[in-house]
Amino acid sequence: MKRILFTLLIISIGLQTTAQTNKKELDKEAIKKMCGCFEVTFNFAETFNYSNDSLYKPSKNKVSKGLEWAQLVTDKEDQIEIQHLLQVGSPEQPMIVKHWRQNWLYENTNLYSYNADNVWTYENKSADEVAGQWTQKVYQVDDSPRYEGSATWVHVDGKSYWENIANAPLPRREYTTRSDYNLTVRGNRQEITPYGWVHDQDNSKVVRTANQEDRVIAKEKGYNTYKRVDDSKCAAAAQWWVDNQEKWALVRTKWDEVYNKNKDLHLEQKVDNKVLYKHLFGEGYEDQKSIDQLIESFVKE
Template identity: 35%
Template structure:
């Protein structure tokens, strides 16, 4: 299995960010979604520019969708089946459009669009707890039209907990605080973790099932800026908003309504603008994503479990914690992935658990 260049890997890391994408196509002249009077040339999409291989979409419906539609299910079981239906092999697209700004003479940033092919694997199912691991599995087209790959890159993770009594709530400045869950009865929390398994955000919400539509709607939720934003924006430091996840016959759709907030150390809050986002997961039958992921996970999965377990201990023991952005001029994901790379190559990487514990400890502030 070939390993992508470090620059390409870096571009694909840290939550929702630049992913491999087809070459940008010009917007239809005369109208841009949400900005009908803007010149379409000024609003061409930004995002990934690497050309990915063609993907074949699934025809018909997923088995997980059919199981979700079975009659006589309890509300709890419907919730569970909706979460489990998110596992699969997908063509994933990320679309974000700024809808308003509050600065004088405001001009919207260019809309963001990118896509990739992603495997979502069920890591754990304990009934009232479900964990799903996302991994990019990418094939690229070179200048000659030849396919290069697969390249496997561990991506983000989502953990779902039934009636979770407490949440890790982002406070800004890479700081999280443990707080009671508002009205946890009958609801599920979704905890989202970065590519290095460090926390990103956690929020509670409710699944509803009506007329064949299963949707989870979250409470309002603060989180760190994604790469697609912090690489171009310095005027705000917290992204707040709500999430809706809806299950479709061939995948799922994640809709975000976000506010761009500057939150100062004294608690002063200033809204810079708002955005809408649509992340679309469409099941594919080719290229093969599961086999390359399973091969990668067979070599590195034990180490990543040590990383998850170490973080679980930190989150259990600490009511509040904050993180350093870098340690020895490296980011957390770099150190973890360097270790995993050695394991993937069959090299002696040393004690996995000790490496996980020491690495995470180095990034935690006293």
């Protein structure tokens, strides 16, 4: 009898392991479906106003379009990294803009949570908290941190999606025009669709002040659609990455060194009156030493 029970236990463990492996492969397949060439439409609209200021003006609806090349940078067992590149302008002479980067890590325990005012708080989760989950780490155009969150990919009723709530800085379309809030609480849903994928957002615009309760001044809806098109349409962006990937590998190497210290991170807004991406997008930062020194100048100890 004991031998039978032991055999059944071994079979059960084997079936669970196989199921977990199959689930993980489905997760990876879904994530990699976000790679390729897409016609993108970015839609944002402020939906609810909670401000006590009678002169409060909601943000205008924002709709923009473009081509986006999502380049697979890393494809490992527990890591999938995708670099996004915007391709805008005329098809004959397009302009390429290095866009955001997303890094997916399986059962990752180290995260950085944005805490307003250019400060990210380091968090260490237990292995039990992140079992079966993927962390999505989203980075700015200069590979500095943006927001991170851990959740489980769901595959049900023919759908594949991932949902998470994460604290983030103001988006660029807001921080150049708004100063009445300092934190975005992002509700993110990434769902794979028959035409490509969609980034569905329910965001809160929050005022965070030390030793006070967070105050929500408005809600925002974001709905960004990525419609897959032939990769040839993004040939210019794909070539740009071939030509520039070595430099950005050096940038990621330095940032990884910073992140791997596993401690709170406070960044300067500007150095020499310029934000980091303007330094990196300019001339003079092509080798590891100069890139290291530049990024270190933005990291407050």
